[in-house]
Amino acid sequence: MDDNEPARAVIWVHGRVQGVGFRWWTRARALELGLVGHARNAGDGRVEIVAQGPPPKIRELVTLLEEKPSQALRPGDVHTCVCTWGAARDGVEGFVEK
Template sequence: MGGVVGAVRLVALVRGRVQGVGFRFWTRSRALELGLSGWARNLADGHVEVVAEGSRDACHALLAALRGPEAPGRVDAVVPSFEVPRGDLDGFVTG
């Protein structure tokens, strides 16, 4: 990211039936389409954590997709926070 004007880091906790339904891989596809770097990973409590860095507009578009009707499974809530980008992400992975 290093020095991209308007870059942000989105950290989103996704609640609902989002494990075992292809949600992380779907999220990865959306993020790559938007030019974002980061990850989506399952948490032990059943939630999915999504971390993405890129332009503010792209991060907001990913956030809208996570909340949208096309997301696999059932999304009950998405709790986002925006941070200063660290520039330490390369590609978008699932874990």
């Protein structure tokens, strides 16, 4: 993966991440990093995050997601993040909660 080319990551966040403001917090961090995409609750309790932008910025988002709440002031309790990387897709604008 070329760090100078936009990329797309699908990030599955496992833990206690629903009903605690986690998607709102994720959206705020993604916008600060200049990323586009979305965060949405899955039926099994996970949160799916799709983030597009420069790979270093996506990796920074994942680092923030995985930090302990006492360090990041992040809501919820993240156990692990599972990422799948690919090419960025056209037509994605902004970062939304679904």
